[in-house]
Amino acid sequence: MAVKIIESCVNCHACLPVCPSNAIYETKPHFMVDPKKCTECEGAFADFQCASICPIEGAILNSFGEAINPPGSLTGIPPEKMAAAMAELQAH
Amino acid sequence: MQLPVLNDAPAAKSGCSASSCGTTDSQMDSLPDSIREKVQNHPCYSEDAHHYFARMHVAVAPACNIQCHYCNRKYDCANESRPGVVSEVLTPDQAVKKTMAVAANIPQMTVLGIAGPGDPLANPEKTFETFRRLSEEAPDIKLCVSTNGLALPDSVEELSKHNIDHVTITINCVDPEIGAKIYPWIFWNNRRIKGVKGAKILIEQQQKGLEMLIAKGILVKVNSVMIPGINDEHLAEVSRVVKSKGAFLHNVMPLIAEAEHGTFYGVMGQRGPTPDELQDLQDSCSGDMNMMRHCRQCRADAVGMLGEDRGDEFTMDKIEDMEIDYQAAMEKRKVIHAAIQEEMDSKRLEKARKVETQNFASLRTRPVLMAVATSGQGVINVHFGHAKEFLIYEASPEGVRFISHRKADQYCGGDVSCGETESTLQTTIRSLAGCEAVLCSKVGYEPWEMLEQAGIMPNGEHAMENIEEAVMVVYLEMAKAGKLDTEQLRASA
Structure with missing residues (x-):
């Protein structure tokens, strides 16, 4: 039982100090979670602390491999709108 | 070091309660x-x-x-x-x-x-x-x-x-x-x-x-x-x-x-x-x-x-790779800061003196926005084509006041991925919309023509001069040439 930080992490440090288990560490190319230390905040907090401050949608996965913050959930940008804007930029 | 008080505002009790900001000063x-x-x-x-x-x-x-x-x-x-x-x-x-x-x-x-x-x-x-x-x-x-x-x-x-x-x-x-x-x-x-x-x-x-x-x-x-x-x-x-x-x-x-x-x-x-x-x-x-x-x-x-x-x-x-002797640097900095402060103080005093002696209030002319190319020291000292930004000043019978700055180039370098459709020069001129003159140390032939076509008067006559003084000189020239006549403006509107 552990969360996982994946490559879309931007190394902003926000999760590191809020982890109650000191399970997060700084490394290259991005921050990682030590699965032996991660408790998924059980018994400490109602919500995953790292995923509650992480600004990047999809950067932290739960133990089922699902994004805790799915696309659009943090920025409020509808995913199809974001895709359309990015496609528009690519076309140039 | 205390600066002399140049306006008549009474000493404030605290913070911002002093007075509201005059927009002309x-x-x-x-x-x-x-x-x-x-x-x-x-x-x-x-x-x-x-x-x-x-x-x-x-x-x-x-x-x-x-x-x-x-x-x-x-x-x-x-x-x-x-x-x-x-x-x-x-x-x-x-x-x-x-x-x-x-x-x-x-x-x-x-x-x-x-x-x-x-x-x-x-x-x-x-x-x-x-x-x-x-x-x-x-x-x-x-x-x-x-x-x-x-x-x-x-x-x-x-x-x-x-x-x-x-x-x-x-x-x-x-x-x-x-x-x-x-x-x-x-x-x-x-x-x-x-x-x-x-x-x-x-x-x-x-x-x-x-x-x-x-x-x-x-x-x-x-x-x-x-x-x-x-x-x-x-x-x-x-x-x-x-x-x-x-x-x-x-x-x-x-x-x-x-x-x-x-x-x-x-x-x-x-x-x-x-x-x-x-x-x-x-x-x-x-x-x-x-x-x-x-x-x-x-x-x-x-x-x-x-x-x-x-x-x-x-x-x-x-x-x-840099070796820094900060004690020595601090000595040098102190001398330079004092010199800058002295220059600023004398300019401030001079400006206050001029405000007292000059009176444009009798003018009945409309305000004008002008763009200025400067890299600092309060003088016009940048070539039009080298300016990364322009400071915008407003001249009016009440004097000269700073309004804003405008970027000459776009936020990014403008490589192909940005899909730019206009030249840097066109972008720069467009960024000066609303200005009627641009003061810089020099202006090239091509931009000169394009500026004129856009209704912005290029001016390279005040290189190394104090910004606010030069803006007022240009304003008075425009007034003398009848370009700022409010009656005329109304008639042509």
């Missing part, structure tokens, strides 16, 4: 001496000082505790210049080295700020470690910090310990309903809180922090991002509220929003204000408090004078 003239003495060499707080002194930001604070709709934490582009963008995040130790290297090499650098790329107070250990070491090792550098305010009440005590006498709080609203349209979430008491509820907490923390700073005697500037249709009409209220609590300066900045930034506002097509809309709002707020108009919305790792960025000269690999 320099914004600093209405400040009480105690504040002016603190800001006279701070380029971000004093319009006058920004012609002479430089600043730098060290990017030691990557984490943030809120999300703003104009920010995207993924972004890092060396060609971009806007808040929140940096090239390398530094440790406090690297930041101290970099600051001292810059101070030794750019002696007119007086101010070190921590502004991100996240929120400095959401990274309290890194931010305060940097401040603590700098206040010990480089005591001649002013320290300042800017924050979204969420963690501010918890940090005021610590801030007051580190010789920090300037804090900037970004306050975009005092109404949670409006706040919910700007801040999608905050991280507070171990939870992510969205919508109106989150905005309400943020606003309460900002206001509480502002009050606590004022009570400690720390100078507070308030930054607001003007977002048309969201908070544009509300910002006059924000200005009133923060002034009543003791903020000494309000800096209303235009929203920067482009789809390629990947921000909510950029992707959703929210537009920024036009220069006219920004100026109208700044003018409408200026009845209530001192307005700042020279902000360049710089990067969280900017180095140099406000209009420039010399960050490339001070990357960590270059700094590692």
